[in-house]
Amino acid sequence: MDNIHLLSYADMCAMPEPEWLVEGLIQKRSTAVMFGKSNAFKSFLAIDIGLSVDTGQDWHGNTVSTGGVLFVATEGANGVGRLRIPGWYDHHRIDEGDRRAFLYPKEIRLDVADDITGLINAMNIRGNFALVVIDIFGGSMAGSEIEDKTARAWVHGVQRILRETGASILTVAHTGWQDDTRARMHTHFWGSFDTRLKVEGDKEAMTATLTVERHKDADSNGSWGFRMVQSNGSLIAELDASVSTGGSKKRTLSAGNKSALNALDDALQEHGVRKLGTDWPPCNVVQIDQWRRHCYLHSPEDKANTKLVAFNRARKALHDGGHIQFYDDHVWRCFG
Template identity: 25%
Template sequence: MTEIIRAQLPRGPNGEKDPNDFARSGNVHILNDAIAEQAKAAGPAPPRFHLLTPDELASRPAAQYRIKRVLPAEGIAVIYGPPKSGKTFIVLDAAAAITEGREWFGYRTRPCPIVYVGLEGEGGLSQRWQAYRLVKGDAGKDRLKFVTAQLSLLLADDITDLANAIKAARADAGIVVIDTLNAASPGADENSSVDMGRIIAAAKRLQATLGGLVLLVHHAGKELSRGLRGHSSLSGAVDAILEVSRDNNDNREWAVTRAKDGPESEPRPFRLDVVEIGTDEDGDPITSCIVEPVEHKSGEVARHRKPPGGNQKIALEAIGEALKASSEYGKSGAPDFRPCVRYDAAVDAAADRLPVEKKRTRERARLAVQGLVSAGHLSYQDDWVWLP
């Protein structure tokens, strides 16, 4: 590796001022001697890599949070869900709670500035904030800013301009919400590893420039059990993933489905309450919604909760299909009407679907099946598996 030395050029005996002067006068040796003397006085350059002892590593501070066990203070996170699931309402509610420093769904928060880049409908975002402020107040409004101008993560100038605007407002080192990833990457193919790589690199550049957390709002894929829409590199590049879901009975919930420095969470149910915020020019009411947590009834969580992990969801779907195709019923204590499959067949079915490296599919599939059994999503006895 080439070593760079910064040296003060000496004045030569014949008035030489730069290397070209020394070369023309034949006094290059004077220049070389001066540089060598300064390099000796400067001493060796510090090592580029510092090797930590186990004690030094253990003494490093723990990862900080914005919402404890939900959102880290630094890095990249994604919140996603299908259309009409309520993900934007959840994001806005969480953002407001953080700016106020109040608990959110029972989790502690640490206040910080938040910049919400809303790219899918300025009018709708305005109405959502009006509804929130009307019902829950705006105690943290000084920490909350909105951007509604169009933005492309694929344009370096857009990232630079956004970062400069955030720094000028002294809102860096907080959270930047990009709603949505699709709207912020016009023309990109989300299924392409190249385009998704560019999107990820842009989000990381924004985070490195500002510090804090970049939170991407994204859509679910057509098959909800497969998680995030688009190339799988996105899920591997982020520090936390939150899923928002809604069933056919209008039951909504969110859950942490991936956290690099913490556990996944149980689903947290919520509802959207309609709020009237005014009337339009025809005298008709203008409405929006706010998020309200919903308490589970006793015993309901154990019976109806979804598998928290992305791999578990995929595994349960695959095993469910294997059970439908099975001709074995009522094995090892299962009800007579319950189809059953062997444990290894359940692992094989899950392994065929999991989006992980081929050499790790059986290991991950086995962990997913074990997790499903432990959580009560599958019954297992004497090498047979069935749905409870």
């Protein structure tokens, strides 16, 4: 067994600032989830981001760090490899010699150690990768996306890819059945991502918006509106200032209420339990006091009474807005 290296205080202070792979969107050596309803153009936006990294082109005005990109297409791989990726390259007039993206054209079980080993070995043979795009989340595991055991094995596998290859991971996922404010997955999945990106699309208008819901280690802001244009047998995202990026219930949350939701995610990840019975939801719940303690850790206030007032205000606003629900001194996120 390798010796474990512990960081001293001096080592901690010398730790580097996070670097951006795509400025304001995805950090290097991090995990991100892009979530939204079906037909919201998530896959096309993921290709747009990934191939911007591959070619080094600015992503709609945001600086990009160039690097190898691997697309893991668990659904519709033929269309991705034959139409969507070439269509993006053709639209942006990328020379044949500069088209360096790779495709893993089938399902992969990221909760199975042997599959992780095989993927890492294949990546090491091809060279250095800066980004792995997994599309779609539900096809990337052997177990169920709502099981704790699967979630912990999957997160461990993704962290191993990140650790051993240095690549960031962008996972594309669908929203919950009844709640479009989060992806359809176990809470442990949801809480593990460094970045959460929400996509909302209008199929009739052929528009989409992408909003930063959370960065763990950076300011959580940024939103972009796109018009999807047909080109070279695919759809291409073009930045369009006329596409409104405001108006959704989730994005109108105050900074304090959004911080309280983030604290609830942290509390659910650390203390969440599953309760049995007709009065309990099919998801993890956490004691309200445990959520409150996590809120206090996020709070900029110094006085205990001020923190309590802010917590109670956020608790009421989030409940009234349909983001959370209570029962028997417990709280949970409203989803599927």
